[in-house]
Amino acid sequence: MSFFSLDFSYYFVIFFLLYWLLRPYVAVQNYLLIAASYLFVYSFSIGSAVILFGYSIFIYLLGRLSTSNRLSGKKPVYILLTALVVSCFTLFKYYPFFREGLQAKLAQIGLTVEMPVLDILVPLGLSFYAFHSVSYVVSVCKEEIKPASFPDLILYLCFLPSIVAGPINRASVFLPQIHPQQPRELLNVNRAIALIAWAIAKLFLCSAFLAENLVNGVFESPDNAEPLQILIAVYAYAWQIYFNFSGYTNLVTGLALLLGFQVPKNFNSPYLSHNLQEFWKRWHISLSEFIRDYIYIPLGGNKNGFMRKNANLMAAMVISGIWHGVGLNFIVWGALHGLGLVLFNIKHKYRPASASGHIVSNLAAQLLTFHYVCFAWIFFRASDFGSAGVILHRLSEISLSSLFLDCNAVLVWLFVLLVSIYPLWTKIKASLVNMVERLPWYAYPAPLIAFLTLVFIFAPAGVPGFIYANF
Incomplete structure (x- = not known):
């Protein structure tokens, strides 16, 4: 579903009216926004929604791990975060390219190797929720912010307007907007x-x-x-x-x-x-x-x-x-x-x-x-x-x-x-x-x-x- 499709326009108008009818209940607005964001991702593929949710669980656990008293330093958290991001990009974006190139190089020296074919589409928004996850985990490790609750982290990573192609929201700036001191207002x-x-x-x-x-x-x-x-x-x-x-x-x-x-x-x-x-x-x-x-x-x-x-x-x-x-x-x-x-x-x-x-x-x-x-x-x-x-x-x-x-x-x-x-x-x-x-x-x-x-x-x-x- 494209942002410029008529379907999106219809759904957004309905969502917008319901969202602001719930203005006194910020927490309910947040859950509604999470649901709308995941439905948008699901409209492209169920796999994208499942991967986003699984990725979010891992980042939530990393955030909690970074504040553990049993942890000696933040280096293990950074290593796990880097491994997760690199693994996702390698698997979903770069594997087909590396597979063909490596097989061609091996064939030149007389080795015939059939590496497995993975017919996987790049999950919608992968790059940008990966960026957001880095911002979140690093901010928690540096004690710029406290670990977010699971629903807040879910919303930060799946936020509907910026899920497809950004811009990149810093965790320290975005997370406070999830729980404003007063009911939300239409901004300008x-x-x-x-x-x-x-x-x-x-x-x-x-x-x-x-x-x-x-x-x-x-x-x-x-x-x-x-x-x-x-x-x-x-x-x-x-x-x-x-x-x-x-x-x-x-x-x-x-x-x-x-x-x-x-x-x-x-x-x-x-x-x-x-x-x-x-x-x-x-x-x-x-x-x-x-x-x-x-x-x-x-x-x-x-x-x-x-x-x-x-x-x-x-x-x-x-x-x-x-x-x-x-x-x-x-x-x-x-x-x-x-x-x-x-x-x-x-x-x-x-x-x-x-x-x-x-x-x-x-x-x-x-x-x-x-x-x-x-x-x-x-x-x-x-x-x-x-x-x-x-x-x-x-x-x-x-x-x-x-x-x-x-x-x-x-x-x-x-x-x-x-x-x-x-x-x-x-x-x-x-x-x-x-x-x-x-x-x-x-x-x-x-x-x-x-x-x-x-x-x-x-x-x-x-x-x-x-x-x-x-x-």
Whole structure:
């Protein structure tokens, strides 16, 4: 059941009304939210619901174990947590890839080994409830929070809005919201509805249009595309994935507000960034902070000198690439971002940037960062490493004259212009958001209906998918 299906809309309206009729009874609201979350997961597969519940039991026991007086230190808990997360990812996400690769390597040396075939779908939300479990167990071990009751932990791990693709809720921030001091309130209804409407526009119109008309055909068959068509597809994919994932974040933020919860901000105009370090402070913010706090810092962070700092940074970004998907192309994507961050650190060490640069140098830095991110996106979007190589080869065939004389050149320059005027657009959008949030409730429906009508008139047919649901 998709968040944008009519079935979900009907069920959510019924659930929403019942949920707020039970406002005086917060505990009952929580159990109702758990039931709705598990029914949503069950709608994809019963196996996903069973695995989520079993995983939750294990995490609950780990949390209790971490406070046991019989335990000498927290290291055994961290080892068990790491083993659980790695085992789940290996079994559900990486085993088929490793199975084929290992069998091929053994066959090359004359060994025929038939490893078992496991026909298992990746459980819905695995990556994100794994992240949440790490946040919870580490917070308990560090005594930032007390072990949660089983129902509270269940709700934290299965929370409906963020179960599919985040954002990552920190246990120390989310768990207190489960038991507010006063009955829950609808949090900023105007903003919640505006976020959902904006999400519909991003996903149904912007992301779907780019995917259908400029991205999918080229990446599926790069050999049959002209060099400039490939360049346009790369630019278009950069915006498609932004509209898709930030649109999803807008949606779940709005849904959470309608349920009386707040989730962390996950995007902050990432293509305004002047360097990769800034990009990762603006893109998938909850994941960036997770990588920093639970991978980079435990590896040593910046405590052991400049060389070790950059080695830790590279390792953290490669691990991020491995998490995103199976295959060499995802490792390369992570390594490219790691390399870019290392080069930025080297540059910053020997030539620190000034507090405020000239408008031309700022625009140049913004365009350079955007194009480096686009270069890395090639490996992220390509079906495999070989396809990425084909795309890069075709891009190398672009001539200077074609950028001005080719029939596709206009679209190329339009994308460059889009990035250049992006700072102005963010200011206009912020003004519009402030204006919408100040509208009285009786003036709200008319512009909302007009906006959504225009979106659905121009949007491609069909229900858009969530790119990050695959990760």
